[in-house]
Amino acid sequence: MKLIEAIREEASCWIPRRLERLCCRLEEMGVGAALLSSQASLRYLAGYEAPIEWGTSPFTPCASVLVLISGRRPELLLAEGEVLDPAPSGVLVSRFPGYAFREPTDSMAELCSCIVDRLQGISRPVLAVETAHLPAALLIAIEHAHTPLLVIDLSAEVAAMRAIKDPAEIQLLREAVRLTDVGQSAAREAARPGISEIELFGEIRKAMEHAAGGRVPILADLISGSRSAEAGGLPGNRILREGEMVIVDLVPRYRGMWGDSCNTLVIGHASPAQNRLLDQVAEILAGLIKLVRPGAKACDLDATGRAKIAGLGGTYEHHTGHGLGASWHEEPRIVPYNTLELKPGMVLALEPGIYFEGQFGVRLESVMLVTDQGAEVLTRFNHRA
Amino acid sequence: MKLIEAIREEASCWIPRRLERLCCRLEEMGVGAALLSSQASLRYLAGYEAPIEWGTSPFTPCASVLVLISGRRPELLLAEGEVLDPAPSGVLVSRFPGYAFREPTDSMAELCSCIVDRLQGISRPVLAVETAHLPAALLIAIEHAHTPLLVIDLSAEVAAMRAIKDPAEIQLLREAVRLTDVGQSAAREAARPGISEIELFGEIRKAMEHAAGGRVPILADLISGSRSAEAGGLPGNRILREGEMVIVDLVPRYRGMWGDSCNTLVIGHASPAQNRLLDQVAEILAGLIKLVRPGAKACDLDATGRAKIAGLGGTYEHHTGHGLGASWHEEPRIVPYNTLELKPGMVLALEPGIYFEGQFGVRLESVMLVTDQGAEVLTRFNHRA
Numbered sequence: 078m079k080l081i082e083a084i085r086e087e088a089s090c091w092i093p094r095r096l097e098r099l100c101c102r103l104e105e106m107g108v109g110a111a112l113l114s115s116q117a118s119l120r121y122l123a124g125y126e127a128p129i130e131w132g133t134s135p136f137t138p139c140a141s142v143l144v145l146i147s148g149r150r151p152e153l154l155l156a157e158g159e160v161l162d163p164a165p166s167g168v169l170v171s172r173f174p175g176y177a178f179r180e181p182t183d184s185m186a187e188l189c190s191c192i193v194d195r196l197q198g199i200s201r202p203v204l205a206v207e208t209a210h211l212p213a214a215l216l217i218a219i220e221h222a223h224t225p226l227l228v229i230d231l232s233a234e235v236a237a238m239r240a241i242k243d244p245a246e247i248q249l250l251r252e253a254v255r256l257t258d259v260g261q262s263a264a265r266e267a268a269r270p271g272i273s274e275i276e277l278f279g280e281i282r283k284a285m286e287h288a289a290g291g292r293v294p295i296l297a298d299l300i301s302g303s304r305s306a307e308a309g310g311l312p313g314n315r316i317l318r319e320g321e322m323v324i325v326d327l328v329p330r331y332r333g334m335w336g337d338s339c340n341t342l343v344i345g346h347a348s349p350a351q352n353r354l355l356d357q358v359a360e361i362l363a364g365l366i367k368l369v370r371p372g373a374k375a376c377d378l379d380a381t382g383r384a385k386i387a388g389l390g391g392t393y394e395h396h397t398g399h400g401l402g403a404s405w406h407e408e409p410r411i412v413p414y415n416t417l418e419l420k421p422g423m424v425l426a427l428e429p430g431i432y433f434e435g436q437f438g439v440r441l442e443s444v445m446l447v448t449d450q451g452a453e454v455l456t457r458f459n460h461r462a
Numbered sequence: 463m464k465l466i467e468a469i470r471e472e473a474s475c476w477i478p479r480r481l482e483r484l485c486c487r488l489e490e491m492g493v494g495a496a497l498l499s500s501q502a503s504l505r506y507l508a509g510y511e512a513p514i515e516w517g518t519s520p521f522t523p524c525a526s527v528l529v530l531i532s533g534r535r536p537e538l539l540l541a542e543g544e545v546l547d548p549a550p551s552g553v554l555v556s557r558f559p560g561y562a563f564r565e566p567t568d569s570m571a572e573l574c575s576c577i578v579d580r581l582q583g584i585s586r587p588v589l590a591v592e593t594a595h596l597p598a599a600l601l602i603a604i605e606h607a608h609t610p611l612l613v614i615d616l617s618a619e620v621a622a623m624r625a626i627k628d629p630a631e632i633q634l635l636r637e638a639v640r641l642t643d644v645g646q647s648a649a650r651e652a653a654r655p656g657i658s659e660i661e662l663f664g665e666i667r668k669a670m671e672h673a674a675g676g677r678v679p680i681l682a683d684l685i686s687g688s689r690s691a692e693a694g695g696l697p698g699n700r701i702l703r704e705g706e707m708v709i710v711d712l713v714p715r716y717r718g719m720w721g722d723s724c725n726t727l728v729i730g731h732a733s734p735a736q737n738r739l740l741d742q743v744a745e746i747l748a749g750l751i752k753l754v755r756p757g758a759k760a761c762d763l764d765a766t767g768r769a770k771i772a773g774l775g776g777t778y779e780h781h782t783g784h785g786l787g788a789s790w791h792e793e794p795r796i797v798p799y800n801t802l803e804l805k806p807g808m809v810l811a812l813e814p815g816i817y818f819e820g821q822f823g824v825r826l827e828s829v830m831l832v833t834d835q836g837a838e839v840l841t842r843f844n845h846r847a
Contacts, residue, residue: 395563
């Protein structure tokens with residue numbers, strides 16, 4: 078099975094390369110030690126897929142930290158009970174106490190003590206962390222235990238690395254996008270007058286989780302009728318009616334990588350005007366995809382999308398697109414201010430939309446890989462089938 | 463509708479009381495300012511129900527902080543776009559930039575700047591925070607901007623308050639537990655030979671989300687056949703077969719409060735031995751519930767549960783029960799080391815189980831409110847119907 082092979086190859090080959098690149102960069106920056114604790118970095122650099130669907134654990138508010146120390150082997154500190162399969166090559170995995178019922182445990186205190194221990198005797202007094210994602214408890218413990226360290230943020234370094242995908246990430250993103258195809262087919266199948274938004278979402282999710290063989294975290298907009306004019310929103314108990322539009326934007330996490338796609342369906346029978354508008358937006362999306370190639374600027378793609386939609390007499394008050402990977406929104410962000418040039422290996426979603434306040438909205442979205450020549454569209458379902 | 467009334471009354475009456483009690487306690491402790499940032503505290507003290515199902519937002523890694531400053535009105539800092547409905551009485555709600563597409567935004571920097579601003583001129587140099595849940599970025603910003611502050615952790619204070627529920631919490635917990643009844647009925651309805659664990663979970667979730675009229679985060683064990691001997695685990699693609707056991711433990715979040723219940727079903731026709739064992743565990747659960755009253759010690763309940771299960775020739779390697787509320791596991795923890803005495807207003811789950819390695823397991827769980835005289839069981843579905 079392709080997915081399992083990709084996961085194995087990632088753990089044996091690609092994660093070690095990512096770590097090597099980051100460690101080189103940390104050397105250049107004069108960093109003595111780095112602590113990675115964001116969900117995206119732990120996935121990208123250690124293959125650890127944090128459970129997210131039920132919020133912060135009362136037992137392990139911080140279940141994992143990746144410790145990179147100049148001259149030493151990367152070490153993943155992982156609470157007991159957390160799943161890491163497979164463990165990446167070359168990474169030492171050390172467990173600290175998580176939940177226990179026979180005696181009181183303080184997993185954060187245990188983690189603090191591990192990290193204080195590891196930081197002893199580092200060669201340079203510069204500590205790089207993800208300040209938005211590191212619990213203050215760790216910083217307090219480090220500050221109490223050590224001679225002054227300069228603390229710097231390395232989020233931008235990791236984000237820049239993550240913008241260009243390696244072959245393992247691309248393969249996993251193909252699978253995550255494939256799962257959105259399953260969801261969009263299920264949406265087309267189940268969308269009918271009389272079903273509620275949340276029931277429709279239930280059918281979509283059932284199909285996706287069945288295909289995945291397990292639970293799939295999903296960020297989704299599912300909005301019907303006049304709600305579709307609001308561009309985004311969670312499925313509620315609104316009942317779908319004949320002739321209404323429904324926007325179905327599905328962002329599932331599959332083996333730690335986020336897919337994405339959006340379709341707009343007409344419930345029951347579409348009017349000629351609805352079909353024409355959907356065709357026009359589909360053409361605009363197709364036109365944007367043709368512009369995707371190395372060297373294309375994010376802001377130019379954005380401007381083109383907005384101009385084309387303006388040509389239909391409308392607008393969209395959101396980005397034109399974004400990258401995706403270990404997070405559901407990352408570089409390349411296709412927005413007005415971003416002068417970033419696309420490069421081969423980037424994976425991005427484009428999602429032009431048009432919304433008529435109080436009436437309805439339309440949005441269509443596909444995901445593509447930037448290749449040497451242009452774009453390979455990873456999304457397979459046909460928006461206008 | 464009861465739920466909406468309970469939510470309104472909570473916002474207008476009970477949240478202000480919770481805040482008042484905490485602020486009194488902070489005064490006693492000599493605290494000048496407090497920052498609350500855990501999901502549970504933000505729900506309990508401000509009514510903010512953090513979105514959790516799709517992990518940390520790439521836009522707003524910290525979407526909200528509650529700021530309590532001696533002598534000032536409580537202030538909830540909330541990223542633009544986050545939902546708070548209704549806002550609690552007496553709390554100032556201030557928005558900071560979250561996601562934007564027209565210009566680059568750094569929501570964490572904005573939040574840091576808000577908090578540094580608020581902390582200027584506090585009357586006492588003691589800052590109370592939840593160290594496990596406060597991003598290091600905030601602490602760094604505060605340390606850079608202010609004369610030295612003593613930083614202390616107030617997690618234990620809030621946890622102690624939360625162990626005893628007020629009428630609004632009890633009403634909301636009734637509704638959250640009621641949602642598990644819906645899930646358990648759906649499980650009984652859908653469990654049949656040939657369905658997979660994840661398909662069964664899909665049917666359960668569909669029923670619960672339909673009843674809730676929207677998305678419901680769910681922590682769940684759903685394990686069948688020999689997997690049920692493992693006590694916990696996510697639903698996978700294992701197919702249920704005639705005569706097997708399946709453990710269905712459902713922990714949904716409903717309006718920010720966590721419900722819980724567990725049942726064990728036999729797929730198809732139950733054997734006399736299976737029925738006997740299920741009856742025996744149901745009797746043990748009923749016996750434990752009879753012991754729940756003010757003054758009963760957590761460790762004694764735990765010891766009784768273990769002794770009774772040992773009488774059946776088995777054991778369980780987990781807690782006997784736990785409190786629930788704005789988190790899915792809190793005081794009163796029914797575990798061997800906990801000498802805590804139950805008090806009226808506590809809400810707890812009891813969940814004795816018995817597991818036979820490599821073969822199968824059984825666990826039954828109900829949730830109850832500790833009353834003046836004993837226990838009112840909130841769980842309505844009948845495990846042995």
